[in-house]
Amino acid sequence: MEFFRDVNIDFLGKKWYFLAFSLVFSVAGVFSMLFWHGIPWGVEFRGGTLVNVKFSHTPDLGVVRADMNRVGLHDPKIQTYGLIANDEILIDLDVRETSAQALDQGKLTIIRALEKNVPAGKQCGAASADACDLNNASSLTIKNYLMDKDPLRLGSDAEQKYTAQAQAIVDYRDKTMSGVLNSIDQLKGAADPAVVASLQDGFFLSDFGVRNVQIVGPEVGGQLRQQAGLATLYSLGGMLIYLGFRFEWIYGVAAVITVFHDTLITVGFFSLKKEEVSLTVIAAILTLIGYSNNDTIVVFDRIRENVKLMRREKLSEIVNRSINQTLSRTILTAGLTFLTVLALFLFGGEVLHGFSLALVIGILIGTYSSIAIAAPILVAYQDWRMERGKRPVTMPGKTK
Numbered sequence: 001m002e003f004f005r006d007v008n009i010d011f012l013g014k015k016w017y018f019l020a021f022s023l024v025f026s027v028a029g030v031f032s033m034l035f036w037h038g039i040p041w042g043v044e045f046r047g048g049t050l051v052n053v054k055f056s057h058t059p060d061l062g063v064v065r066a067d068m069n070r071v072g073l074h075d076p077k078i079q080t081y082g083l084i085a086n087d088e089i090l091i092d093l094d095v096r097e098t099s100a101q102a103l104d105q106g107k108l109t110i111i112r113a114l115e116k117n118v119p120a121g122k123q124c125g126a127a128s129a130d131a132c133d134l135n136n137a138s139s140l141t142i143k144n145y146l147m148d149k150d151p152l153r154l155g156s157d158a159e160q161k162y163t164a165q166a167q168a169i170v171d172y173r174d175k176t177m178s179g180v181l182n183s184i185d186q187l188k189g190a191a192d193p194a195v196v197a198s199l200q201d202g203f204f205l206s207d208f209g210v211r212n213v214q215i216v217g218p219e220v221g222g223q224l225r226q227q228a229g230l231a232t233l234y235s236l237g238g239m240l241i242y243l244g245f246r247f248e249w250i251y252g253v254a255a256v257i258t259v260f261h262d263t264l265i266t267v268g269f270f271s272l273k274k275e276e277v278s279l280t281v282i283a284a285i286l287t288l289i290g291y292s293n294n295d296t297i298v299v300f301d302r303i304r305e306n307v308k309l310m311r312r313e314k315l316s317e318i319v320n321r322s323i324n325q326t327l328s329r330t331i332l333t334a335g336l337t338f339l340t341v342l343a344l345f346l347f348g349g350e351v352l353h354g355f356s357l358a359l360v361i362g363i364l365i366g367t368y369s370s371i372a373i374a375a376p377i378l379v380a381y382q383d384w385r386m387e388r389g390k391r392p393v394t395m396p397g398k399t400k
Contacts, residue, residue: 005328007324007327007328008320008324009320009323009324009327010320011320011323011324011371011372011375012316012319012320012375012376012379014372015372015376018368018372018373018376019376021372022261022265022369022372022373025265025268025269026261026264026265026268028268028272029264029265029267029268029269029271029272030264030268032268032271032272033267033268033271036271036272037271037272037274038271039267039270039271039277040270040271040274040275040276040277041221041225041276041277042276042277042278042279042281042354043092043214043216043221043278044216044221044224044278044279045221045224045225045228045277045278045279046221047216047217047219047220047221047222048092048093048094048215048216048221049092049093049094049106049213049214049215049216050090050091050092050093050213050214050215050216051090051091051092051093051106051107051110051210051212051213051214052081052088052089052090052210052211052212052213053088053089053090053091053110053114053208053209053210053211054086054087054088054178054179054180054208054209054211055087055088055089055180055207055208056087056180056182056207056208057087057207058084058087059087059089059208061078061079061080061089064078064089064091064114065078067113067114068091068093068110068113070113071109071112071113072109073093073109073110073113075094076091076092076093077091077092078090078091078092079092079350080350081350081351082349082350082351083349086178088211090350091110093106106213106215107136107210107213110210110213111133111136111206111210114206114208115133115206132145132202132203132204133203133204133205133206134169134173134181134184134199134203134204134205135173135179135180135181135205135206135207135208135209136206136208136209136210137203138170139163139166139167139169139170140166142165142166142169142170142199143159143162143163143165143166145198145199145202145203146158146162146165146166146195146198147159147162149198149201149202151192151194151195151197151198152192152194152195162195165191165192165195168190168191169187169190169191169195169199171190172186172187172189172190172191173187173209174209174211176190179209179211180207180208180209181205182205183205184196184199184200184203184205187199224279228279228282231282231286232263232282232285232286232289235286235289235290236256236259236260236289239252239255239256239259239289239293240252240253240255240256243255243297243300247300247304250377250378250381251300251378253377254296254373254374254375254377254378254381255293255296255297255300255374257373257374257377258292258296258369258370258373258374258377259289259292259293259296259366261365261369261373262288262289262292262362262365262366262369263285263288263289265361265365266285266288266358266361266362266365267285269361270354270357270358275354275357276354277354278354278355280352280354280355281354281355281357281358283355284354284355284356284358284359284362285358285362287359287362288358288359288362288363288366291337291362291363291366292362292365292366292367292369292370295330295333295334295366295367295370296369296370296374298326298329298330298370299322299323299326299330299370299371299374299375300374302322302325302326303318303319303322303375303378305322306318306321306322306325315378315379315382316379319375319376319378319379322375323371323375327371330367330370330371334363334366334367337363338360338363338364341356341359341360341363342360344356344359345357345359345360
């Protein structure tokens with residue numbers, strides 16, 4: 001299948017327009033990373049605390065932010081998580097303590113910030129607490145309460161039975177009800193009726209549940225940043241070696257410059273938009289390095305074939321002809337890939353937002369750069385060599 005036949009677009013004649021386009025976006029990205037916004041690292045790279053909270057209603061992010069500030073958790077990053085209908089949010093806090101005590105304390109602080117209209121002495125963890133929030137109580141808290149009240153009159157053999165009852169309550173809350181109970185009566189099918197009745201006296205229900213708390217220390221974040229950088233450099237180095245061996249070293253240099261250009265613009269876009277660079281974004285960038293390189297090699301391979309067939313032509317004409325000959329294949333491949341990642345971006349939800357956004361930007365830039373950046377570098381290098389009186393660039397298999 002071909003979109004174009006006998007197309008003859010002078011791509012190299014427009015190289016200065018391409019250069020201006022790339023220069024503008026590259027410089028804007030560099031300035032953003034160095035002077036304006038920096039690189040907005042995700043919690044995995046900079047360290048911090050990530051809290052997943054499920055609500056029984058659509059949360060007001062402004063109100064949640066105000067509640068966080070009220071208890072001293074200033075300037076939290078709050079965003080919706082998953083589908084809007086799920087009523088879940090992610091709270092990103094700049095808290096980097098990694099101990100289990102810090103984990104529990106951070107969770108308790110968030111619970112206290114979000115709990116509203118709770119009578120004095122009724123907040124879980126308060127010194128005079130005689131009740132706890134069942135939506136945020138652990139199985140151990142529930143078990144200890146049941147052991148103390150002993151609603152089933154089990155006496156000394158109560159621990160095993162109440163441990164099972166407490167775990168059944170937590171499993172029903174977290175797995176069946178997605179972390180939030182609207183009424184304690186909902187537990188009647190999950191626990192003994194006497195146990196459910198006793199919970200009415202000792203627990204209340206808030207309108208939210210803290211599903212998960214993750215803490216990444218600054219040392220781990222620093223190591224991940226270093227490893228992400230090394231992974232990118234290793235991939236570029238491997239590409240340079242392969243193309244230098246398969247074609248000539250200038251082709252490897254052109255491909256590496258092209259991929260660096262793609263990566264710079266993609267990361268610069270994230271910086272300009274203040275979109276977090278997470279582990280999934282790094283995975284997308286590494287994917288794009290391979291994708292862009294593959295597209296560039298297709299063009300290079302056609303150039304190599306045409307060099308053998310068009311020995312008397314100038315390299316600029318050969319390169320133009322090669323780009324036009326592969327244009328249909330490029331548009332077909334890139335277009336279908338772009339539609340796939342666009343669907344992922346539009347319908348993949350918040351978890352895949354950064355990953356799919358990097359792919360959308362990267363595929364557009366990667367396809368453009370294979371035509372507008374990689375090929376002109378070859379021609380510019382040959383022109384430079386000829387000006388210095390050296391022989392033109394050759395390809396393996398070309399008659400000299």
